[in-house]
Every structure is written in structure tokens, then in C-alpha cells.
Amino acid sequence: MEVLPRVKIGDYYRMVGDDISTATQRPGRILGLDLLRAVAAWLVLLSHVAFWTGAGAHGTVGGLAVRGELGVAVFFALSAFLLSTPFVRRGLGDRAPWSAGRYLVRRAARILPAYLLALAAVVAVAAALGGAAGSVLDLPTVLVHLVVGQGFTGRTFQSFTQTWSLTTEITFYVLLPVVALLVAPLVRADTPVARARRMLVLCAVVAVGGLCAQAASALVPDPQWAGVIATSAAGHAAWFAIGTAATVLVEAERAGIEVTPRPALAVLRTSPGTLVLLAIVAWVIASTPIAGPRGVEASTPAQALAAEVLYGVVAASLLLAGTSRGLTESLTASPVAGALRWLGNISYAVFLWHVLVLQVVFAALDLRLFAAPFAPTLLLVTIVSVGLGHLSWMLVERPVLDRAHRATVAPTPQPADRG
Template identity: 70%
Template sequence: MYRIVGDDIDARLHARPRILGLDLLRALAAWLVLLSHVAFWTGRSSAGIVGGLAARGELGVAIFFALSAFLLSTPFVRRALGQPARWSLGTYLVRRAARIMPAYLLALAGVVTAAAVIGGAAADVLDLPTVLVHLVVGQGWTGRTFQSFTQTWSLTTEVTFYLVLPVVALVLARPTRGATPLATAHRLLVACGVVAVVGLVCQGATGLLPSPEDAGVLGTSAAGHAAWFALGAAVTVVIEAEHAGHPVSRRPWLEVLRTSPGTLVLLAGVLWLAASSDVAGPRGLEPASGLESVAAEALYGLVAGCLLLAATTRGLTELLTDSSVAGPARWLGDISYGVFLWHVVVLQVSFAVLDLQLFAAPFGLVLVLTTVVSVGLAHLSWSLLERPVLARAHRRRHAPVPQPASRA
């Protein structure tokens, strides 16, 4: 039976195997976000079923958030269940910074350079205050960002989650202290449910705020997306309780969820199709109503939950490890963050160089071009910058054990 770990820099840095299903899931999440932006820039998002599915590729962010919560909550859940799990705040913060900042700052330099060279709308917010806000990853709170870095609002939310998680874990430690492992698991699941409801309420409240800017900040904040984080943590509870010999339920439906990745992927596809309809709100920049925001939040979260459960199916890691996809899966997981960071500036430069018309460009051509170039840049970013930095962060001698590092 495998155990949950986070990023592996290489085999020398981790004694336990990484979950290859999560690498594939990271890659899928990054490509879905890329797909949604290509659909928007080319105008395809407004037309047909394919356009709707492509537009809802933004649910890749829900997958990223669920993954972060799944990985980073692991030591806290293990400790609550009475399992060994050493954790250091200093190591945690260093590794979060090492995971997020180097590649982010490199991409930010590329974005600023592209804006200065291209000019026009690309340089509308090219000023010192905007750059400074981005240097502290605060664009999600201000709503002011570069045309080719709009996707990084999620990094503000991700960093907020990094800071809030240890506090939440500390708060939940008291009500779970002294309980049996099974009772603890149930209490943690109830807590995850409460947090998820709070997140959905925050999404509904966005339709009541008079200011679109305030509604946008609340809707994209860690509070607004608390349901996605709670869902990832809930999956951690289910799996860690199972590993500890105390499954949260022995009902047949849970066994199906833990052993049927194909069923889960199919269900995720059906939910994605449902999300592509008007029930999840407009496909463009028009503001969604409170109910539409709640529907999108719930549907995106369910897709993420299904795929996360599929990626952590019992026996899947062993199956993938022994197959020919193991190497490509690790590589795709490694470069997924770079794909996320670079793809919009690749879009912007491509439109400028090829003189493509916004909202009227060939979808297929732009999708292939953006994917190929983004993957190339992401590979360089991982090989030349991210991997060396992460390797150094994981060699810290005082670090107790390797701690998971999510890839936003």
C-alpha cells in the first residue's frame, strides 16, 4: 500500500514513491486552464458544446486548489489520527516559497518584458505599483494585473491558503484530541463540510455586493474557494484513515470510489458537461449571479473531487510505476506549474507576432501552438531554475522529513 507524499525532486530526496496519478492530474489541470484561455482569446468559448467545455476549463483551478489541500493537510491529518508526522513551520514556509516564487518571478519578468515590447493594451497597467503588487503576489486582492498574467489571481489565493492552513489545523487539534481515530476522522470530515458550506455561502454573497470589484475579490479569495480546499482535505482524511486501518465507512459506495478510477473519470466528464451549460453562469466576462457562482463552485469542485479520488485509487500508483507512462507522467507533473505560468503570455506574444485578431482567431491552431510553446518554456523553467531551487530546499539538514509541496 502506497503512502502519500508531495513533490519529488528526484529519487534521492524521497524514500517513498510519489503518486503518479497526481502528476497526471497536475498536468491535466494546467492544460485545462490553458484551454480556457485559448477558447476566450480566440472567441471559441461563446460557441457550441466544444466552446462551452473549453470555457469551463477554468475548473483546472479547482483541481489545483484541491490538490494543494490534499497534499499539505496530510501531516496534520496523520497527526490527528495518531500516526507519526513530524512538521516544522520554518521548513514548511521555505518549501512553499521555493515551490512558488522562483518560477513565478521568472515568468513575471517575461510578462513585463512582453508588455513593454508589445505596448498597447498589453502595457495598460505597466507601472511601478502594479509590478510591486505582483512581487508580493497581491494581484488577487487588488484585481489589477497584466493582460498576460490574469491567471495568477489564483496564486494570491494559494499563498493565503498556505498561511491559513497551519492556523486551521491548530484550531481543529483541540476538538479531535483524545478521540478514537475513527471518531477523529468523522469529526474532521464534518469540519471539512462546514468549511465547504462557508465557501459556498461566500460565493452566493458575491451576487449581493454592489461593487463588481469587491464581488470579484471575495469570489476568488481563499474564503470564496474554501469549498475546493475543504474537498481536497476531506479526501486526505478518507485516505489517511484507510491507511491507519480505520476506514471512515465500509459502505459499498465508498469501496467503488476507492477502486474504480474509470467510473470516477466518467462521472467527472458528465459533471464537466453539466458545468458547460448556462447553469454555471456566462462563459465570458459578464458577471455571474450569486446562484450561478454557487453552481459553478459546486460543479467544479465535484469534478476536482472525482479526479482526485481517481488519481489516488488503490493500486493505481503501483500500476503506473510499472508501466511505460511512469517517466512521462513525472515529467508532465514537474512542468505543470510552468505551463500554468507561461501560457497566457505565449498567447499574447503569438497574437502580436502572427497578427491574429482577438476573439476571431483559429482555435485549433492557437491551441496547438500555445500548448507546444508553453510546454517548451515550462521544461526550461523546471530544468534550469525550479528543480535546482527545490533540490536545495529539500537538502536543508534540519528539515525533519520531506513535506508536500503543491504545484499551483
């Protein structure tokens, strides 16, 4: 993602369904973010394949693969980065019109159509396969999923376990405008620099609060409630705060505001390779026992905190790398520009479908849970999930998003009638 001062980003938000009210002022596309979305989706896919095949329990590669769950942290930070933009611009003193109606319609259009299609397939497969796949197939579970509430109940289909994060995402969507309104008086200052710094301090406070909630969740004796707290918007507040802080840095840069005179930030903004290397180092560290067990065993408070911090470092590094100066220009001029746009478009559907694909592959090939070949399974699940993702984007997501944006486009101001 290119973040030159006056970077053109609006069309990207239109394409992915994120509501940025000034979109028509900055047509363009941040290809670095398309790449980031694709990487995050595949990392989540990688983690589930590693877990189901049993590869995640053994060796260095298995440890890295099973920690692909850190892709969720990238998704959360990216959502915060995109959706907090109008509020950050307002905080910096810029004009950023925002409509609650457009915001809600576009959020629903982005999340629900593809989700409901995948849910229908999950229910159908659970009914067909029976056994463990259909063990929770009842009306209450289906109703909970229809309102995307599985993250609160902890009860979900075997092939839809990853969608707990959608409950957290939607909670963030609802809370973001409310929190932005409440903290607006706290960021007021005489200069844009002071406003930017106050926003960064608030992000740091929220992040610390989220880390405390994550560590505290490991102390809750009831496993269900511990899981609800750990996976909630409060438990992952640090990841959302990282995305918002990145928005502050990017928008300050766009407006010509020098947040700090120290050169370290400027170096990072032009060093995507260094940032990616930092993300890889944090990923390697997270693959060790310091971030908790690789299976379903409960983490200690220290391990939960370490995982949250390390995943956050990966998310922050990749997000800053994706928004490095000059990156989007380089990607746009490269032969892979079209492929990156396509991968960004289908990433959400890949996220939705890949565990169901994994379940069907295991059933069709009669594979044993925790004792299946890792590499062939990974390749097959990736190929089928990408194919289904493409169909979902072309047949469902793109038409709905186009319609939602046409229906909610802000009218162009007209001159007053002089007659």
C-alpha cells in the same frame, strides 16, 4: 495516485516541493497526481485559448473549452490534499513531525523562483508590445505582483491574469497551519474512527461556508470587491475542503481505519473510471448556462454557486480517481511512467507561461481577439508552453527545490553520547 495502506508517497512531495515531514519514511511517487497536475494545467490553458480566440462563446466544444477554468479547482484541492497530510495524521493520532521553517522555505521555493522569472518576461513583453498589453505597466502594479498581491487588487497584466489564483494559494498556505491548530481540540475523540469522522464533518462545514461566501460575492455591488471575495481563499474554501477531506479518507485507509462500513466508499476507491466519468458529466453540465455566462458578464448568485459546486465535483472526482487503489502501481509499470513524471514537473511552469505565450502568438501572427482560429492556436500555445515549462523546470525550479530540501532536511536522530 496509489493509496494502498502503506502507500509510498514521500518522494513525490520532495519532487514537487510540498512539505511532508515524514517524507523520508515513505519514498516513492504518486504518478496519479502527476497526471492530475498536468491535466489541471492544460485545462486552464484550454480555457484561456477558448476565451481569447472567441471559441468559448459558441457551440458545445467551446463551452467545454472555456470551462477548462475548473482546472483551478483541481489545483486548489490538490494543494489541500498534499499540505494537510501531516495535520490529518496528527488528528488521527499518528506521529507527524512538522516544522514551520521547513514548510515556509519549501513553499517559497516551490512558488517564487518560477513565478518571478515569468513575471520578468511578462513585464518585458508588456513594455515591448505596449497597447493593451502595457496598459497597466506601472510601478504600483509591478510591486503588487512582486508580493503576489494581484488577487487582492484585481489589477494585473493582460498576460498574467491567471495568477490571481497564486494569491489565493499563498493565503491558504498561511492559513492552513493556523486553522489546523485552532480545530485540533475539536477532532479529539476516543477512537480513530471518531476522529476521522469529526474531521470530515469539519471539512463539510468549511465547504458550506465557502459556498455561502461564493454565492454572497455575486450580491456585492462593487465589481472589484465582488471579484476579490469570489476568488479569495474564503470564496473557494469548498475546493480546499475537498482536498482535505480526501486526505482524511486516504490517511484513514492507510492506517486501517474504516470510516464507514457502507460499501459505496470502497467501490469508489477502486473505480477510477467511474470517477473520471462523473467528472466528465459534471464538466458537461458546467458548460451550460447553469454555471453562468461564458464571457466576462457577471454571474447571478445561483450561477456562481452552481459553478462552484460543479467544479468541486470535478476536482473531488479526479482527486479520488488519482488516488485510487492500484493506480500508481499500474502507471509505474507502464511505458508512460517517465512522461507522467515529466508532465507533473513542468505543470506549474506551463500554468505560469501559457497566457504570455498566447499574447505573443496573437501579436506575432496578427490575430484578432475573439476572432482567431481555435485549434491551431491551441496546438501552438500548448507546444510552446510545454517547451518553456521544461526549461523553467530544468534551469530554475528543480535546482532551487533540491537546494531548499537539502537545506531544510530534518536531521536524523543520533544516540546519546555515552562518553
